Amino acid sequence: MTDTKTEIIRVATGLILEKGYNAFSYADIAKVLHIRNAAIHYHFPTKTSLVVAIMKNQQEGLKNLIKELKSKNKSEIEQIQALFDLYIGLLAQKQICALGSLGSDIQTLAPEAQIEVKNDYELVRNWLMEILEMGKITGVFKFQCDATIQASVIINNLIAGIIVARFNGFDKETFKHTMNLLLTEIT
Amino acid sequence: MTDTKTEIIRVATGLILEKGYNAFSYADIAKVLHIRNAAIHYHFPTKTSLVVAIMKNQQEGLKNLIKELKSKNKSEIEQIQALFDLYIGLLAQKQICALGSLGSDIQTLAPEAQIEVKNDYELVRNWLMEILEMGKITGVFKFQCDATIQASVIINNLIAGIIVARFNGFDKETFKHTMNLLLTEIT
DNA sequence: TTTCAAACTTATTTACTAGTAAGTACGTTA
DNA sequence: TAACGTACTTACTAGTAAATAAGTTTGAAA
Numbered sequence: 001m002t003d004t005k006t007e008i009i010r011v012a013t014g015l016i017l018e019k020g021y022n023a024f025s026y027a028d029i030a031k032v033l034h035i036r037n038a039a040i041h042y043h044f045p046t047k048t049s050l051v052v053a054i055m056k057n058q059q060e061g062l063k064n065l066i067k068e069l070k071s072k073n074k075s076e077i078e079q080i081q082a083l084f085d086l087y088i089g090l091l092a093q094k095q096i097c098a099l100g101s102l103g104s105d106i107q108t109l110a111p112e113a114q115i116e117v118k119n120d121y122e123l124v125r126n127w128l129m130e131i132l133e134m135g136k137i138t139g140v141f142k143f144q145c146d147a148t149i150q151a152s153v154i155i156n157n158l159i160a161g162i163i164v165a166r167f168n169g170f171d172k173e174t175f176k177h178t179m180n181l182l183l184t185e186i187t
Numbered sequence: 188m189t190d191t192k193t194e195i196i197r198v199a200t201g202l203i204l205e206k207g208y209n210a211f212s213y214a215d216i217a218k219v220l221h222i223r224n225a226a227i228h229y230h231f232p233t234k235t236s237l238v239v240a241i242m243k244n245q246q247e248g249l250k251n252l253i254k255e256l257k258s259k260n261k262s263e264i265e266q267i268q269a270l271f272d273l274y275i276g277l278l279a280q281k282q283i284c285a286l287g288s289l290g291s292d293i294q295t296l297a298p299e300a301q302i303e304v305k306n307d308y309e310l311v312r313n314w315l316m317e318i319l320e321m322g323k324i325t326g327v328f329k330f331q332c333d334a335t336i337q338a339s340v341i342i343n344n345l346i347a348g349i350i351v352a353r354f355n356g357f358d359k360e361t362f363k364h365t366m367n368l369l370l371t372e373i374t
Numbered sequence: 375t376t377t378c379a380a381a382c383t384t385a386t387t388t389a390c391t392a393g394t395a396a397g398t399a400c401g402t403t404a
Numbered sequence: 405t406a407a408c409g410t411a412c413t414t415a416c417t418a419g420t421a422a423a424t425a426a427g428t429t430t431g432a433a434a
Contacts, residue, residue, distance in 0.1 A: 023292065025422080047422070164346070229411065395417095398414095
């Protein structure tokens, strides 16, 4: 039997990435899972507690991906490509990323939820910085600026690239070309 | 006397850029302008008609800026800097741009509103492409890739850069550094 | 076999949402 | 001065939001 709490997080995450935090309701989740509205409140008393759980789950998922890639001794390029593939997968589901979706709604979130959005961002950025700095040492990458800024450019293109691609008819091609340009510019 | 219709657009635009499309109501506008809810419905029968008017207003504002910059014979660098300054101004008001805000809510907008978001994007991108191509001819810019992709990279960094800056304590510095990197990379 | 807690459901509350119907004040025009 | 349109207001509707209280089922432990 699938865990209801896990299922709620799964469905709610999809709704946030598709419609945004302020456009989905407990009723939307209840309808999909064939449970009552109050059942969701049993697991997540408030919408804030739900979005906090969702963001912690996102962070956990990312940490697991990083761990897996490292255990498989994936190269710097392969690790960045894995991040790109994550976004390509989202776009195929007509979704944007959590950072873009909750980032644009940040002013309507409770402080404890805002912190988790920021934590998720830090996680991605630190991972990317590590990859970039390691790649610079091994000679795979060459760039003269700070790795922080270089990482920012890549993340910015992921976050906004998927938003733009979605309102341009889910255009994967421009998104891919843009990300490839960024990658070739530093190799 | 200030025109109520114009004031509604002004206040509603601010609310969208600060909180997002699904987080503001006619009541919020009414409260600011000290008018009744129904007065807004008189000028804008539906929320869709309001957001369409807002986006057309954004497009008009941008067209006027472009016209002004060209009439003053501003250089390619100065024109791009004017676009950057627009974003710096938004960030100072704790706001993100219309493309980021409405782009992440696109799936919850009526088709006629979605089209206007896309139109606004096209306007910015075409302007940037023109600047980049002109700059390449005059020798101010040097880049080997397609101007379309180069323009995409700049826009993506504006859209996402301001979103990220806002949830990172309205950090102007990283945003400025990132945009400066992009500019120096092609000059 | 009783007890109890986990995981729900039913039913309800309070507050807010977009939208509408009907009436009014007011300046302009015929 | 009568008529009319613009720009509102008051009052309301139907629907939805998050959240809660109270009751029910169920399986496992004492």
